[in-house]
Amino acid sequence: MAAHPPPTWNDAHVDLDRVIRDVTVRLPMASTAVEACQWVVSTLSRYAPATISVLLQVHDRLRCVAATGSWQVYATVPPKAGIVGRVYASGTGVTVARVADDPDYLPVRPDVTAEICVPVVDPAGRPLGVLDLQWCKPVELGPWRETAERIATRLGARIVALGGPPAETRGEKMLRHAAALTAAPTEWDLMTAAICAARDVSTLSAAVLVLPGPDGPRLGAPPRVPGELEGRVRAELVEAGPEPLGRMMSRAHRYGAGYTLGEAGHPPTEEHQPLARAGVRTLITVPFGPPDAGGVLLVADERLLQPDPTTVNLIELLAGQAWTSLDRLRTLARLRERASSDPLTGLRHTGPFGERIATATPGRTALLAIDVDGFKSVNDTYGHQAGDRLLVGLARALEAALRQGDELYRIGGDEFVAVLEVSRPDEAVRIAERLTQAARGTGQTISVGVALPRPGESPESTLRRADQALYAVKRRGRDGVQLAAA
DSSP states (O other): OOOOOOOOTTOSOOOHHHHHHHHHTTGGGOSSHHHHHHHHHHHHTTTOOEEEEEEEEETTEEEEEEEESOSSOOSEEOTTSHHHHHHHHHTOOEEESOGGGOTTOOOSSTTOOEEEEEEEEOTTSOEEEEEEEEESSOOOHHHHHHHHHHHHHHHHHHHHHTTSSOOOOHHHHHHHHHHHHHHOOSHHHHHHHHHHHHHHHHOOSEEEEEEOOTTSOEEOOOOSSOOHHHHHHHHHHHHHOHHHHHHHHHHHHHHOOEEEEOOTTOOOOGGGHHHHHTTOOEEEEEEESOTTTOEEEEEEESSOOOOOHHHHHHHHHHHHHHHHHHHHHHHHHHHHHHHHBOTTTOOBOHHHHHHHHTTOOTTTEEEEEEEETTHHHHHHHHOHHHHHHHHHHHHHHHHHHSOTTOEEEEOSSSEEEEEEEOSSHHHHHHHHHHHHHHHHTTTOOEEEEEEOOOTTOOHHHHHHHHHHHHHHHHHHTSSEEEEOOO
């Protein structure tokens, strides 16, 4: 007897038990999770007049591993985005009779009217992904919801039997970590990202960065929660001091990346003894940065493993990307410092000053407007180089006369402002008088106006009153201090 063909989409009734049987009959023959999902989608599409897809969690996103019937498919979706993300996060399926009324609906094709989405779960009920069906024609959704749930349960069991959802490839891991390194906003964040990346790509349990420092090699910043082996390695290296760290750095930069196995009968070299005492049996060492300024990345494990050349090469590439990102961060920090400081005196200037006085506290933040007496005549008589030397020397003298926490800004050619936190106005006046004494010690005099913000007064108005007090000193003959009226 000839086999009956599968019912077409135009059939009035579909035998849903037959759908489940035909969809799941070949699941035991699937050799990978992706193959199982593709079989479910392709077979289910013969019965269901719907756009069908299976999305599984891969790393931190839902990835579409099988789909049919759309002009464009979302390749990945954030875990909580759309109806699929909502179902995955909650572990509860939904039937949406009108997708236009659901704010979470992700548009795939313009004619979709309804959606059924159910979680693909493991035998313990933990979500692995979702099975999603989107309908463009009127359909009785209830029976299809039950059918989808039964298929998803069988698919989840098969995926678990095959080892779970597909893992990222090494190339995908490298690109993801490279993006994280590039986006790191601080050196600490970068080092943490580099350590996590080295562990992930190598599959070893610990990673430590050794960097050059002014007093010899030092350990890079640890992650917030270092692993147990990482903690022991860091403790042993700190105890050993900079000498073995320097030798490890020298070896890596002179000879290149290397790896070692802690096998019996093969004792470690002297500089690696601290690692052996920490329990390291497998170690990859790669240069981190250029020989004259770089360090070394150590990736280790307590297990006796066999690093392959591809893994070592990937760690080298990772270290190169991390160093490039670190160098970029340091360059940006230098540029920001230059942008926020006066290139002649090294003092902060107008931009940072504006930010600082915007936080002035009424009655407590004193602004000292400072002007160099007779500076124009110095420039006119002795030249601008002499004037520059005067300003540099005066800036150092004024800085030395201030208290710790006081701030000095250069806001013009020969104009400075000091920002102080004081308890009383006379305290600010005493510090201003100390500044005039320091200036006299350089052979120069200054005039200083002092003002404290009034309640509700803008910082600009406070500075204007300090300037007015300064010019009162000028009118009196310079070289003095004047407190603005409260």
